[in-house]
Amino acid sequence: MSSAFDFDADSPPAVREAIRSRAYRGFTNVVARRHVQGNLMIVPAAHADDFAAYCALNPQALPVLGRSEPGSPHIPALGADLDLRTDVGGYMVFRDGELSATQREIGALWRDDLVAFVLGCSFSFEGVLQRHGVRLRHIDEGNVSAMYVTNIPTRPAGPFGGPLVVSMRALRAADAIRAIVVSQHYPMFHGQPIHLGTPSLIGIDDLSRSYGGHGLTRLHDDELPVFWACGATAQLAAHQARLPLCITHYKAHMVVTDLPVDGLVDS
Amino acid sequence: MSSAFDFDADSPPAVREAIRSRAYRGFTNVVARRHVQGNLMIVPAAHADDFAAYCALNPQALPVLGRSEPGSPHIPALGADLDLRTDVGGYMVFRDGELSATQREIGALWRDDLVAFVLGCSFSFEGVLQRHGVRLRHIDEGNVSAMYVTNIPTRPAGPFGGPLVVSMRALRAADAIRAIVVSQHYPMFHGQPIHLGTPSLIGIDDLSRSYGGHGLTRLHDDELPVFWACGATAQLAAHQARLPLCITHYKAHMVVTDLPVDGLVDS
Numbered sequence: 462m463s464s465a466f467d468f469d470a471d472s473p474p475a476v477r478e479a480i481r482s483r484a485y486r487g488f489t490n491v492v493a494r495r496h497v498q499g500n501l502m503i504v505p506a507a508h509a510d511d512f513a514a515y516c517a518l519n520p521q522a523l524p525v526l527g528r529s530e531p532g533s534p535h536i537p538a539l540g541a542d543l544d545l546r547t548d549v550g551g552y553m554v555f556r557d558g559e560l561s562a563t564q565r566e567i568g569a570l571w572r573d574d575l576v577a578f579v580l581g582c583s584f585s586f587e588g589v590l591q592r593h594g595v596r597l598r599h600i601d602e603g604n605v606s607a608m609y610v611t612n613i614p615t616r617p618a619g620p621f622g623g624p625l626v627v628s629m630r631a632l633r634a635a636d637a638i639r640a641i642v643v644s645q646h647y648p649m650f651h652g653q654p655i656h657l658g659t660p661s662l663i664g665i666d667d668l669s670r671s672y673g674g675h676g677l678t679r680l681h682d683d684e685l686p687v688f689w690a691c692g693a694t695a696q697l698a699a700h701q702a703r704l705p706l707c708i709t710h711y712k713a714h715m716v717v718t719d720l721p722v723d724g725l726v727d728s
Numbered sequence: 729m730s731s732a733f734d735f736d737a738d739s740p741p742a743v744r745e746a747i748r749s750r751a752y753r754g755f756t757n758v759v760a761r762r763h764v765q766g767n768l769m770i771v772p773a774a775h776a777d778d779f780a781a782y783c784a785l786n787p788q789a790l791p792v793l794g795r796s797e798p799g800s801p802h803i804p805a806l807g808a809d810l811d812l813r814t815d816v817g818g819y820m821v822f823r824d825g826e827l828s829a830t831q832r833e834i835g836a837l838w839r840d841d842l843v844a845f846v847l848g849c850s851f852s853f854e855g856v857l858q859r860h861g862v863r864l865r866h867i868d869e870g871n872v873s874a875m876y877v878t879n880i881p882t883r884p885a886g887p888f889g890g891p892l893v894v895s896m897r898a899l900r901a902a903d904a905i906r907a908i909v910v911s912q913h914y915p916m917f918h919g920q921p922i923h924l925g926t927p928s929l930i931g932i933d934d935l936s937r938s939y940g941g942h943g944l945t946r947l948h949d950d951e952l953p954v955f956w957a958c959g960a961t962a963q964l965a966a967h968q969a970r971l972p973l974c975i976t977h978y979k980a981h982m983v984v985t986d987l988p989v990d991g992l993v994d995s
Contacts (some may be wrong), residue, residue, distance in 0.1 A: 634923045641908045642920060653909060656901045658925060658952045687924045 471495065473540060473719045477548045480717070483565070486550060488713040490605055494588035495722055497650075498578035498715040499526050499539070500692035501549055502699065503567075503708040506531040509576040509620025510571035511519070516580065516697060518616035522625055522690035524581035524649045532573035533567065539718040545577045553696075563711055570708065580692040583628050583652040584613050586643070589722055593643045595636045598684075599677035605713045606630050607676030608693050612664025613695060620702035626672060626693040627655060628664070631684040632696025640687060648723045656688040663688065670695075673712050738762065740807060740986045742817045747984070750832070753817060753907055755872055755980040759853035762989055764917075765982040766793050766806070766846035767959035768816055769966065770834075770975040773798040776843035778886025782965060783847065785883035789957035791916045793849035793985065799840035806985040812844045818978025820963075825970035830978055834869055837975065846983050847959040850895050852917040853910070860910045862903045866944035872980045873897050874943030875960050879931025880922070882961060887969035893939060894922065894930070894955040904954050911956070923955040927973045929954065939964075940979050950986045962990075 468484060470492040471473040479485035489498055504512050509531070523646040534545040546568045548669035554570065555561040583606065587597055599606050606628040613625040628651075632640055637657055645653040656663045668676050668686060672693065679687060699707040710716065735751060736742040737759040746752035756765055759958040776798070783790035794803040813835045815880050821829040821837065850873065854864055866873055873895040882893040895918075899907055904924055912920040923930045935953065936945050939960065947953060966974040977983065 587773070634925050636928065638908055638921055638924065641905055642912050645909050653905055655905075657905065659902050659950070662901065662950055683929055 466492070467633050473717050474542060476717045477540065477543065479692070481544070481547045482551050488605055489550065489715045489717055490584045490587060490600065490713060493717045497526065497718045497720040497722055497725060498582045498584040499718060500582050500694045500695060501545065501708070501710040501716050502578045502580065503545070504578070504699065504704060505706055506574045506576050508620070508702070508704055511621060513580065514618035515615070515621035516578070516695070518618055519694065520648070520654070522615065522694040523692060524651070525578060526581055526649065526720070527579045529577040531576050534571060534577060534716050536577065536579060539716070539720060541578060543716075543718070545625055545716065546571055549710045549715030549716055553709050553711050555700060555704070555707040555709070557705060558700050564688040567708055579718065580695060581649045581651060582692050582713055582715050583651050583689050585722050586647045589647065590640050590643055593639055595640050595643070596633065598631055602677065604677045605675065607668075607671035607678045608673060608691055609660070609665045609688070610672050610697065615698065620704070623698045623699040623701045625655070626691045626697055628691040629668070629676075629686050629688050631680045632687050633683050634685060636686050637685050644689070648727050651689045652689070654667060654687050654689050657685050660686055675712060733759070740877050740984050741809055743984045744807065744810065747817050748811070748814045756817065756982045756984055757851045757854060757867065757872055757980060760984045763991060764793065764985045764987040764989055764992060765784070765849045765851040766985060767849050767962060768812060768975070768977040768983050769845045769962045770812070770842050771845075771966065771974055773841045773843050775887070775971055778888060779845065781885035782882075782888035783845070785885055786961065787915070788919055788922070789882065789961040791918070792845060793916065793987070794846045796844040798843050801838060801979045802842065802899050803846060803924060806846060806983070806987060808986070809843055810983075810985070812983065813838055816977045816983055817981030820976050820978050821916060822967060822971065822976070824972060825967050837852065841902045846918045846985065847962060848918060849959050849982050850918050850956050851982055852989050853869055853914045856914065857907050857910055860906055862907050862910070863900065865898055868935075869944065871944045872942060874935075874938035875940060875958055876927070876932045876955070877939050877964065882965065888965040890968045891931075892922070893958045893960040893964055895957050895958040896935070896943075898944060900950050901952060902947040904952050907954060913993050915994050918956045919955050920959070921954050924952050927953055942979060945982070971977040
Protein backbone atom coordinates (compact mmCIF):
# COMPACT_ATOMS: atom_id res chain seq x y z
CA MET A 462 0.00 0.00 0.00
CA SER A 463 2.82 2.36 0.89
CA SER A 464 4.23 2.11 -2.61
CA ALA A 465 1.47 4.41 -3.82
CA PHE A 466 3.02 7.27 -1.87
CA ASP A 467 6.28 9.18 -2.23
CA PHE A 468 6.81 9.14 1.53
CA ASP A 469 6.85 6.33 4.09
CA ALA A 470 3.10 5.96 4.56
CA ASP A 471 3.59 3.43 7.35
CA SER A 472 5.49 5.94 9.50
CA PRO A 473 3.38 8.41 11.53
CA PRO A 474 6.14 11.09 11.64
CA ALA A 475 6.60 10.79 7.87
CA VAL A 476 2.83 11.04 7.31
CA ARG A 477 2.62 14.11 9.54
CA GLU A 478 5.55 15.71 7.73
CA ALA A 479 3.87 15.00 4.38
CA ILE A 480 0.65 16.58 5.62
CA ARG A 481 2.47 19.53 7.18
CA SER A 482 4.37 20.22 3.95
CA ARG A 483 1.17 19.67 1.92
CA ALA A 484 2.81 16.84 -0.01
CA TYR A 485 -0.13 14.67 1.10
CA ARG A 486 -3.68 15.96 0.89
CA GLY A 487 -5.69 12.72 0.95
CA PHE A 488 -7.88 11.04 3.51
CA THR A 489 -5.87 9.52 6.34
CA ASN A 490 -7.70 6.19 6.29
CA VAL A 491 -5.14 4.79 3.86
CA VAL A 492 -1.94 5.86 5.64
CA ALA A 493 -0.24 4.94 8.95
CA ARG A 494 -2.62 2.04 9.20
CA ARG A 495 -0.94 0.34 12.15
CA HIS A 496 -1.07 3.50 14.23
CA VAL A 497 -3.85 5.19 16.07
CA GLN A 498 -5.67 8.07 14.41
CA GLY A 499 -7.88 10.49 16.26
CA ASN A 500 -10.55 13.13 16.05
CA LEU A 501 -9.41 16.64 16.93
CA MET A 502 -11.46 18.96 19.13
CA ILE A 503 -10.03 22.28 20.27
CA VAL A 504 -12.02 24.36 22.74
CA PRO A 505 -11.34 27.38 24.97
CA ALA A 506 -10.00 26.38 28.38
CA ALA A 507 -13.19 27.65 30.01
CA HIS A 508 -15.06 24.78 28.36
CA ALA A 509 -12.40 22.10 28.54
CA ASP A 510 -13.46 20.48 31.78
CA ASP A 511 -17.09 20.31 30.66
CA PHE A 512 -15.98 18.75 27.40
CA ALA A 513 -13.81 16.21 29.25
CA ALA A 514 -16.79 15.34 31.44
CA TYR A 515 -18.95 14.90 28.35
CA CYS A 516 -16.39 12.50 26.90
CA ALA A 517 -16.21 10.55 30.15
CA LEU A 518 -19.98 10.14 30.16
CA ASN A 519 -20.00 8.89 26.55
CA PRO A 520 -16.84 6.83 26.31
CA GLN A 521 -17.94 4.59 23.45
CA ALA A 522 -18.30 7.60 21.14
CA LEU A 523 -15.66 9.82 22.73
CA PRO A 524 -12.67 7.87 24.08
CA VAL A 525 -10.00 10.44 25.03
CA LEU A 526 -6.56 9.56 23.69
CA GLY A 527 -4.92 12.78 24.79
CA ARG A 528 -5.48 16.33 26.06
CA SER A 529 -3.10 19.25 25.75
CA GLU A 530 -2.08 21.67 28.45
CA PRO A 531 -3.91 25.02 28.10
CA GLY A 532 -2.25 27.05 25.36
CA SER A 533 -0.21 24.12 24.03
CA PRO A 534 -0.77 22.77 20.52
CA HIS A 535 1.26 19.70 21.46
CA ILE A 536 0.40 16.37 23.09
CA PRO A 537 3.83 14.72 23.38
CA ALA A 538 2.39 11.35 24.39
CA LEU A 539 0.81 11.08 20.96
CA GLY A 540 3.88 12.14 18.97
CA ALA A 541 7.04 14.00 19.97
CA ASP A 542 6.89 16.32 16.95
CA LEU A 543 3.10 16.54 16.74
CA ASP A 544 1.92 20.11 16.15
CA LEU A 545 -1.84 20.32 16.13
CA ARG A 546 -1.75 23.68 14.34
CA THR A 547 -0.26 22.23 11.16
CA ASP A 548 -0.31 18.42 11.21
CA VAL A 549 -3.93 17.80 10.28
CA GLY A 550 -4.90 17.91 6.62
CA GLY A 551 -7.80 20.27 7.16
CA TYR A 552 -9.55 22.17 9.91
CA MET A 553 -13.04 23.46 10.49
CA VAL A 554 -13.42 26.62 12.57
CA PHE A 555 -16.72 27.15 14.33
CA ARG A 556 -17.71 30.45 15.92
CA ASP A 557 -20.84 30.59 18.06
CA GLY A 558 -21.67 27.14 16.72
CA GLU A 559 -21.54 28.09 13.05
CA LEU A 560 -18.89 26.98 10.61
CA SER A 561 -16.94 30.13 9.83
CA ALA A 562 -14.00 28.70 7.86
CA THR A 563 -12.25 25.59 6.61
CA GLN A 564 -8.51 25.97 6.36
CA ARG A 565 -5.23 24.09 6.00
CA GLU A 566 -3.55 25.31 9.19
CA ILE A 567 -4.59 27.27 12.25
CA GLY A 568 -1.40 28.93 13.49
CA ALA A 569 -2.91 32.41 13.17
CA LEU A 570 -5.90 31.39 15.28
CA TRP A 571 -3.98 29.83 18.11
CA ARG A 572 -4.49 31.36 21.54
CA ASP A 573 -2.98 30.70 24.91
CA ASP A 574 -6.30 29.57 26.31
CA LEU A 575 -7.00 26.79 23.81
CA VAL A 576 -7.07 23.13 24.86
CA ALA A 577 -6.85 20.32 22.31
CA PHE A 578 -8.45 16.90 22.72
CA VAL A 579 -7.71 13.90 20.53
CA LEU A 580 -10.43 11.25 20.55
CA GLY A 581 -10.36 7.67 19.27
CA CYS A 582 -11.46 7.11 15.68
CA SER A 583 -12.70 4.07 13.83
CA PHE A 584 -10.03 4.56 11.17
CA SER A 585 -7.70 2.96 13.72
CA PHE A 586 -9.51 -0.36 13.70
CA GLU A 587 -10.20 -0.55 9.98
CA GLY A 588 -6.70 -1.88 9.36
CA VAL A 589 -7.21 -4.37 12.18
CA LEU A 590 -10.47 -5.53 10.63
CA GLN A 591 -8.86 -5.98 7.25
CA ARG A 592 -5.99 -7.94 8.78
CA HIS A 593 -8.68 -10.26 10.22
CA GLY A 594 -10.09 -10.81 6.74
CA VAL A 595 -13.00 -8.38 6.90
CA ARG A 596 -13.73 -6.82 3.54
CA LEU A 597 -14.23 -3.05 3.81
CA ARG A 598 -15.72 -2.14 0.46
CA HIS A 599 -15.52 1.60 1.08
CA ILE A 600 -11.74 1.34 1.32
CA ASP A 601 -11.54 -0.90 -1.76
CA GLU A 602 -13.46 1.83 -3.56
CA GLY A 603 -11.25 4.66 -2.30
CA ASN A 604 -14.03 6.02 -0.13
CA VAL A 605 -14.60 6.50 3.61
CA SER A 606 -17.31 5.19 5.88
CA ALA A 607 -20.49 7.27 5.99
CA MET A 608 -21.69 8.95 9.17
CA TYR A 609 -25.26 9.46 10.40
CA VAL A 610 -27.03 11.29 13.19
CA THR A 611 -29.13 8.86 15.25
CA ASN A 612 -32.07 9.34 17.60
CA ILE A 613 -29.98 7.97 20.49
CA PRO A 614 -29.28 10.71 23.04
CA THR A 615 -25.85 11.16 24.58
CA ARG A 616 -25.43 11.88 28.27
CA PRO A 617 -25.03 15.67 28.58
CA ALA A 618 -22.40 17.62 30.53
CA GLY A 619 -22.41 21.41 30.83
CA PRO A 620 -23.32 22.88 27.44
CA PHE A 621 -22.49 19.63 25.64
CA GLY A 622 -25.15 17.15 24.60
CA GLY A 623 -27.21 16.02 21.64
CA PRO A 624 -27.59 12.85 19.61
CA LEU A 625 -25.08 10.09 19.02
CA VAL A 626 -23.37 10.19 15.62
CA VAL A 627 -22.41 6.83 14.13
CA SER A 628 -20.21 5.57 11.31
CA MET A 629 -21.61 2.87 9.02
CA ARG A 630 -19.81 0.10 7.19
CA ALA A 631 -21.47 -2.10 4.56
CA LEU A 632 -20.50 -5.64 5.47
CA ARG A 633 -21.46 -9.10 4.37
CA ALA A 634 -22.94 -11.16 7.22
CA ALA A 635 -19.86 -13.27 7.90
CA ASP A 636 -17.73 -10.13 7.91
CA ALA A 637 -20.18 -8.36 10.20
CA ILE A 638 -19.89 -11.21 12.69
CA ARG A 639 -16.09 -11.15 12.44
CA ALA A 640 -16.01 -7.36 12.78
CA ILE A 641 -18.11 -7.52 15.94
CA VAL A 642 -15.82 -10.14 17.47
CA VAL A 643 -12.69 -8.14 16.62
CA SER A 644 -13.83 -4.60 17.37
CA GLN A 645 -15.03 -5.40 20.89
CA HIS A 646 -11.36 -5.69 21.81
CA TYR A 647 -10.72 -2.03 20.90
CA PRO A 648 -12.75 0.13 23.30
CA MET A 649 -10.47 3.09 22.55
CA PHE A 650 -11.72 3.00 18.95
CA HIS A 651 -15.44 2.72 19.77
CA GLY A 652 -15.47 -1.01 20.59
CA GLN A 653 -18.26 -3.19 19.27
CA PRO A 654 -21.00 -1.80 17.02
CA ILE A 655 -24.06 -0.20 18.58
CA HIS A 656 -26.46 -1.43 15.89
CA LEU A 657 -26.74 -3.40 12.70
CA GLY A 658 -29.52 -4.07 10.27
CA THR A 659 -32.56 -1.81 10.00
CA PRO A 660 -31.35 1.84 10.13
CA SER A 661 -34.76 3.29 11.03
CA LEU A 662 -34.58 1.59 14.43
CA ILE A 663 -31.94 4.14 15.44
CA GLY A 664 -33.55 7.08 13.69
CA ILE A 665 -31.83 6.89 10.31
CA ASP A 666 -34.58 7.17 7.73
CA ASP A 667 -32.49 7.39 4.57
CA LEU A 668 -29.05 5.84 4.25
CA SER A 669 -28.33 7.92 1.16
CA ARG A 670 -28.34 11.08 3.27
CA SER A 671 -25.20 10.84 5.39
CA TYR A 672 -23.95 13.36 7.93
CA GLY A 673 -21.69 15.71 6.01
CA GLY A 674 -22.82 14.14 2.75
CA HIS A 675 -19.82 11.89 2.23
CA GLY A 676 -18.93 8.22 2.44
CA LEU A 677 -20.20 4.93 1.08
CA THR A 678 -23.97 4.86 1.52
CA ARG A 679 -25.27 2.30 -1.00
CA LEU A 680 -25.54 -1.29 0.14
CA HIS A 681 -25.28 -4.37 -2.01
CA ASP A 682 -27.98 -7.01 -1.63
CA ASP A 683 -25.68 -9.23 0.41
CA GLU A 684 -24.54 -6.50 2.79
CA LEU A 685 -25.79 -5.32 6.15
CA PRO A 686 -25.26 -1.80 7.47
CA VAL A 687 -23.21 -2.03 10.67
CA PHE A 688 -23.06 1.04 12.90
CA TRP A 689 -20.34 2.11 15.33
CA ALA A 690 -20.38 5.08 17.71
CA CYS A 691 -18.39 7.91 16.13
CA GLY A 692 -16.19 10.71 17.40
CA ALA A 693 -18.09 13.14 15.17
CA THR A 694 -20.56 13.11 18.05
CA ALA A 695 -18.23 15.72 19.57
CA GLN A 696 -18.50 18.02 16.56
CA LEU A 697 -22.27 17.98 16.69
CA ALA A 698 -22.21 18.59 20.45
CA ALA A 699 -19.82 21.52 20.07
CA HIS A 700 -22.02 22.94 17.33
CA GLN A 701 -25.08 22.71 19.52
CA ALA A 702 -23.18 24.15 22.51
CA ARG A 703 -22.53 27.27 20.41
CA LEU A 704 -19.07 27.78 21.82
CA PRO A 705 -17.56 31.15 20.92
CA LEU A 706 -14.69 29.23 19.26
CA CYS A 707 -14.19 25.57 18.46
CA ILE A 708 -11.80 24.01 15.96
CA THR A 709 -12.00 20.44 14.67
CA HIS A 710 -10.37 18.33 11.99
CA TYR A 711 -11.93 18.41 8.53
CA LYS A 712 -13.78 15.23 7.60
CA ALA A 713 -11.60 12.14 7.14
CA HIS A 714 -8.41 14.11 7.82
CA MET A 715 -7.50 12.81 11.24
CA VAL A 716 -4.71 13.34 13.76
CA VAL A 717 -2.07 10.69 13.02
CA THR A 718 -0.41 9.58 16.27
CA ASP A 719 2.62 7.44 17.12
CA LEU A 720 0.54 5.02 19.24
CA PRO A 721 0.53 1.49 17.79
CA VAL A 722 -3.00 0.20 17.28
CA ASP A 723 -2.05 -3.12 18.82
CA GLY A 724 -0.96 -1.34 21.98
CA LEU A 725 -4.55 -0.40 22.74
CA VAL A 726 -6.08 -3.86 22.40
CA ASP A 727 -8.20 -4.96 25.37
CA SER A 728 -8.10 -8.75 25.26
CA MET B 729 -37.24 -21.10 37.37
CA SER B 730 -36.81 -24.33 39.30
CA SER B 731 -39.92 -23.61 41.31
CA ALA B 732 -42.05 -24.58 38.33
CA PHE B 733 -40.86 -28.19 38.69
CA ASP B 734 -41.37 -30.84 41.37
CA PHE B 735 -37.72 -31.87 41.14
CA ASP B 736 -34.48 -29.93 41.39
CA ALA B 737 -34.36 -28.61 37.83
CA ASP B 738 -30.91 -27.11 38.41
CA SER B 739 -29.39 -30.53 39.14
CA PRO B 740 -28.44 -32.68 36.13
CA PRO B 741 -28.82 -36.01 38.03
CA ALA B 742 -32.25 -34.91 39.28
CA VAL B 743 -33.28 -33.88 35.78
CA ARG B 744 -32.10 -37.20 34.34
CA GLU B 745 -33.97 -39.08 37.07
CA ALA B 746 -37.12 -37.09 36.31
CA ILE B 747 -36.78 -37.90 32.61
CA ARG B 748 -35.97 -41.55 33.29
CA SER B 749 -39.02 -41.93 35.53
CA ARG B 750 -41.14 -39.96 33.05
CA ALA B 751 -41.93 -37.37 35.69
CA TYR B 752 -40.58 -34.77 33.24
CA ARG B 753 -41.57 -34.85 29.59
CA GLY B 754 -40.80 -31.28 28.50
CA PHE B 755 -38.12 -29.72 26.35
CA THR B 756 -34.77 -29.63 28.09
CA ASN B 757 -34.04 -26.00 27.20
CA VAL B 758 -35.64 -24.87 30.48
CA VAL B 759 -33.89 -27.28 32.88
CA ALA B 760 -30.29 -27.76 34.07
CA ARG B 761 -29.46 -24.44 32.51
CA ARG B 762 -25.97 -24.11 33.97
CA HIS B 763 -24.93 -27.50 32.64
CA VAL B 764 -24.02 -28.69 29.20
CA GLN B 765 -26.64 -30.38 27.06
CA GLY B 766 -25.87 -32.41 24.01
CA ASN B 767 -27.17 -34.00 20.86
CA LEU B 768 -27.25 -37.80 20.87
CA MET B 769 -26.10 -39.86 17.91
CA ILE B 770 -25.83 -43.64 18.20
CA VAL B 771 -24.35 -45.58 15.29
CA PRO B 772 -23.05 -49.11 14.74
CA ALA B 773 -19.36 -49.46 15.60
CA ALA B 774 -18.55 -50.08 11.93
CA HIS B 775 -19.49 -46.46 11.21
CA ALA B 776 -18.20 -44.85 14.40
CA ASP B 777 -14.79 -43.82 13.16
CA ASP B 778 -16.22 -42.31 9.98
CA PHE B 779 -18.71 -40.39 12.07
CA ALA B 780 -15.95 -39.20 14.40
CA ALA B 781 -13.96 -38.04 11.37
CA TYR B 782 -17.02 -36.21 10.04
CA CYS B 783 -17.39 -34.40 13.37
CA ALA B 784 -13.71 -33.49 13.39
CA LEU B 785 -14.01 -31.98 9.93
CA ASN B 786 -17.06 -29.92 10.92
CA PRO B 787 -16.32 -28.91 14.49
CA GLN B 788 -18.49 -25.80 14.57
CA ALA B 789 -21.60 -27.88 13.92
CA LEU B 790 -20.45 -31.12 15.55
CA PRO B 791 -18.25 -30.55 18.62
CA VAL B 792 -17.79 -33.94 20.30
CA LEU B 793 -18.41 -33.81 24.06
CA GLY B 794 -18.13 -37.55 24.57
CA ARG B 795 -18.06 -40.97 22.90
CA SER B 796 -18.93 -44.30 24.49
CA GLU B 797 -16.98 -47.52 24.31
CA PRO B 798 -18.53 -49.94 21.80
CA GLY B 799 -21.54 -51.61 23.38
CA SER B 800 -21.68 -49.23 26.31
CA PRO B 801 -24.66 -46.91 26.81
CA HIS B 802 -22.63 -44.94 29.33
CA ILE B 803 -20.20 -42.03 29.05
CA PRO B 804 -19.04 -41.61 32.65
CA ALA B 805 -17.24 -38.33 31.95
CA LEU B 806 -20.60 -36.73 31.18
CA GLY B 807 -22.45 -38.14 34.21
CA ALA B 808 -21.69 -41.04 36.55
CA ASP B 809 -25.26 -42.37 36.41
CA LEU B 810 -25.95 -41.39 32.79
CA ASP B 811 -27.71 -44.18 30.88
CA LEU B 812 -28.22 -43.23 27.27
CA ARG B 813 -30.92 -45.91 26.85
CA THR B 814 -33.32 -44.21 29.26
CA ASP B 815 -32.15 -40.71 30.15
CA VAL B 816 -33.25 -38.84 27.07
CA GLY B 817 -36.87 -37.73 26.85
CA GLY B 818 -37.41 -39.17 23.39
CA TYR B 819 -35.56 -41.09 20.71
CA MET B 820 -35.81 -41.36 16.96
CA VAL B 821 -34.83 -44.66 15.39
CA PHE B 822 -33.68 -44.62 11.78
CA ARG B 823 -33.28 -47.78 9.70
CA ASP B 824 -31.65 -47.47 6.29
CA GLY B 825 -32.00 -43.73 6.62
CA GLU B 826 -35.74 -43.71 7.23
CA LEU B 827 -37.41 -42.85 10.51
CA SER B 828 -38.87 -46.14 11.71
CA ALA B 829 -39.98 -45.24 15.23
CA THR B 830 -40.01 -42.57 17.92
CA GLN B 831 -39.94 -43.98 21.42
CA ARG B 832 -39.35 -43.15 25.08
CA GLU B 833 -36.50 -45.56 25.73
CA ILE B 834 -34.30 -47.83 23.66
CA GLY B 835 -33.25 -50.64 26.02
CA ALA B 836 -34.76 -53.29 23.78
CA LEU B 837 -32.81 -52.00 20.79
CA TRP B 838 -29.43 -51.83 22.45
CA ARG B 839 -26.69 -53.95 20.92
CA ASP B 840 -23.13 -54.67 21.85
CA ASP B 841 -21.84 -52.96 18.70
CA LEU B 842 -23.47 -49.58 19.23
CA VAL B 843 -21.40 -46.46 19.89
CA ALA B 844 -22.96 -43.30 21.31
CA PHE B 845 -21.74 -39.76 20.59
CA VAL B 846 -22.82 -36.68 22.49
CA LEU B 847 -22.35 -33.43 20.56
CA GLY B 848 -22.47 -29.84 21.82
CA CYS B 849 -25.84 -28.09 21.59
CA SER B 850 -26.85 -24.45 21.55
CA PHE B 851 -29.20 -25.03 24.47
CA SER B 852 -26.05 -24.91 26.57
CA PHE B 853 -25.30 -21.31 25.71
CA GLU B 854 -28.85 -20.01 25.81
CA GLY B 855 -28.63 -19.69 29.59
CA VAL B 856 -25.28 -17.94 29.18
CA LEU B 857 -26.79 -15.51 26.69
CA GLN B 858 -29.67 -14.73 29.02
CA ARG B 859 -27.31 -14.15 31.91
CA HIS B 860 -25.56 -11.60 29.68
CA GLY B 861 -28.85 -9.79 29.17
CA VAL B 862 -29.76 -11.18 25.75
CA ARG B 863 -33.50 -11.56 25.31
CA LEU B 864 -34.42 -14.95 23.83
CA ARG B 865 -38.05 -14.51 22.87
CA HIS B 866 -38.54 -18.15 21.97
CA ILE B 867 -37.79 -19.10 25.57
CA ASP B 868 -40.02 -16.34 26.93
CA GLU B 869 -42.77 -17.83 24.77
CA GLY B 870 -42.14 -21.43 25.89
CA ASN B 871 -40.79 -22.38 22.50
CA VAL B 872 -37.48 -23.61 21.11
CA SER B 873 -35.24 -22.14 18.42
CA ALA B 874 -36.13 -23.13 14.87
CA MET B 875 -33.75 -25.12 12.68
CA TYR B 876 -33.15 -24.82 8.95
CA VAL B 877 -31.27 -26.68 6.26
CA THR B 878 -28.84 -24.34 4.48
CA ASN B 879 -27.09 -24.49 1.13
CA ILE B 880 -23.71 -24.56 2.88
CA PRO B 881 -22.01 -27.95 2.35
CA THR B 882 -20.29 -29.76 5.19
CA ARG B 883 -16.94 -31.47 4.67
CA PRO B 884 -17.72 -35.16 4.05
CA ALA B 885 -16.15 -38.23 5.66
CA GLY B 886 -17.01 -41.79 4.63
CA PRO B 887 -20.75 -42.01 4.05
CA PHE B 888 -21.40 -38.82 6.02
CA GLY B 889 -21.94 -35.49 4.32
CA GLY B 890 -24.66 -33.10 3.23
CA PRO B 891 -25.68 -29.55 4.08
CA LEU B 892 -25.15 -27.62 7.26
CA VAL B 893 -28.20 -27.36 9.52
CA VAL B 894 -28.52 -24.20 11.58
CA SER B 895 -30.55 -22.98 14.52
CA MET B 896 -32.09 -19.51 14.32
CA ARG B 897 -32.80 -17.04 17.10
CA ALA B 898 -34.81 -13.87 16.60
CA LEU B 899 -32.80 -11.11 18.24
CA ARG B 900 -32.94 -7.36 18.42
CA ALA B 901 -29.80 -5.73 16.99
CA ALA B 902 -28.16 -4.87 20.31
CA ASP B 903 -28.83 -8.41 21.53
CA ALA B 904 -27.48 -9.88 18.30
CA ILE B 905 -24.23 -7.96 18.82
CA ARG B 906 -24.05 -9.09 22.45
CA ALA B 907 -24.84 -12.70 21.50
CA ILE B 908 -22.02 -12.72 18.94
CA VAL B 909 -19.55 -11.37 21.47
CA VAL B 910 -20.59 -13.94 24.11
CA SER B 911 -21.06 -17.04 21.98
CA GLN B 912 -17.63 -16.84 20.36
CA HIS B 913 -16.24 -17.89 23.73
CA TYR B 914 -18.10 -21.22 23.59
CA PRO B 915 -16.70 -23.22 20.65
CA MET B 916 -18.03 -26.44 22.19
CA PHE B 917 -21.56 -25.07 21.74
CA HIS B 918 -21.13 -23.91 18.13
CA GLY B 919 -19.26 -20.68 18.90
CA GLN B 920 -20.18 -17.49 17.06
CA PRO B 921 -23.04 -17.38 14.53
CA ILE B 922 -22.39 -18.36 10.94
CA HIS B 923 -24.86 -15.84 9.49
CA LEU B 924 -27.33 -13.13 10.35
CA GLY B 925 -29.77 -11.09 8.35
CA THR B 926 -31.05 -12.19 4.95
CA PRO B 927 -31.88 -15.94 5.16
CA SER B 928 -31.85 -16.48 1.38
CA LEU B 929 -28.09 -15.83 1.33
CA ILE B 930 -27.60 -19.22 2.98
CA GLY B 931 -30.31 -21.00 1.04
CA ILE B 932 -33.25 -20.49 3.39
CA ASP B 933 -36.10 -19.27 1.20
CA ASP B 934 -38.92 -19.32 3.73
CA LEU B 935 -38.36 -18.82 7.46
CA SER B 936 -41.82 -20.20 8.22
CA ARG B 937 -40.76 -23.65 6.99
CA SER B 938 -38.31 -24.87 9.61
CA TYR B 939 -36.50 -28.21 9.67
CA GLY B 940 -38.75 -30.55 11.60
CA GLY B 941 -41.51 -27.96 11.56
CA HIS B 942 -40.98 -26.66 15.06
CA GLY B 943 -39.58 -23.59 16.81
CA LEU B 944 -40.07 -19.84 16.70
CA THR B 945 -40.07 -18.76 13.05
CA ARG B 946 -41.85 -15.38 12.99
CA LEU B 947 -39.73 -12.28 13.39
CA HIS B 948 -40.84 -8.99 14.86
CA ASP B 949 -40.01 -5.85 12.89
CA ASP B 950 -37.14 -4.98 15.22
CA GLU B 951 -35.56 -8.44 15.15
CA LEU B 952 -32.86 -10.00 13.01
CA PRO B 953 -32.59 -13.73 12.35
CA VAL B 954 -29.25 -14.94 13.74
CA PHE B 955 -28.03 -18.38 12.67
CA TRP B 956 -25.73 -20.77 14.51
CA ALA B 957 -24.35 -24.09 13.25
CA CYS B 958 -26.47 -26.89 14.72
CA GLY B 959 -25.85 -30.45 15.87
CA ALA B 960 -28.88 -31.56 13.87
CA THR B 961 -26.43 -31.51 10.97
CA ALA B 962 -25.48 -34.99 12.22
CA GLN B 963 -29.06 -36.28 11.97
CA LEU B 964 -29.36 -35.14 8.39
CA ALA B 965 -25.97 -36.64 7.54
CA ALA B 966 -26.93 -39.98 9.13
CA HIS B 967 -30.21 -39.95 7.24
CA GLN B 968 -28.42 -39.34 3.96
CA ALA B 969 -25.80 -41.99 4.81
CA ARG B 970 -28.64 -44.55 5.05
CA LEU B 971 -27.04 -46.38 7.93
CA PRO B 972 -28.74 -49.69 8.70
CA LEU B 973 -29.40 -48.38 12.21
CA CYS B 974 -29.01 -44.96 13.77
CA ILE B 975 -30.63 -43.61 16.92
CA THR B 976 -30.82 -39.95 17.89
CA HIS B 977 -32.55 -37.83 20.51
CA TYR B 978 -36.01 -36.57 19.66
CA LYS B 979 -36.16 -32.86 18.89
CA ALA B 980 -35.45 -30.53 21.84
CA HIS B 981 -35.02 -33.49 24.23
CA MET B 982 -31.29 -33.41 24.77
CA VAL B 983 -28.73 -35.37 26.78
CA VAL B 984 -28.33 -33.53 30.09
CA THR B 985 -24.74 -33.81 31.32
CA ASP B 986 -22.97 -32.96 34.56
CA LEU B 987 -20.48 -30.64 32.79
CA PRO B 988 -20.79 -27.04 33.97
CA VAL B 989 -21.31 -24.66 31.06
CA ASP B 990 -18.77 -22.26 32.50
CA GLY B 991 -16.17 -25.03 32.47
CA LEU B 992 -16.14 -24.99 28.67
CA VAL B 993 -15.61 -21.28 28.17
CA ASP B 994 -12.73 -20.34 25.88
CA SER B 995 -11.73 -16.86 26.96
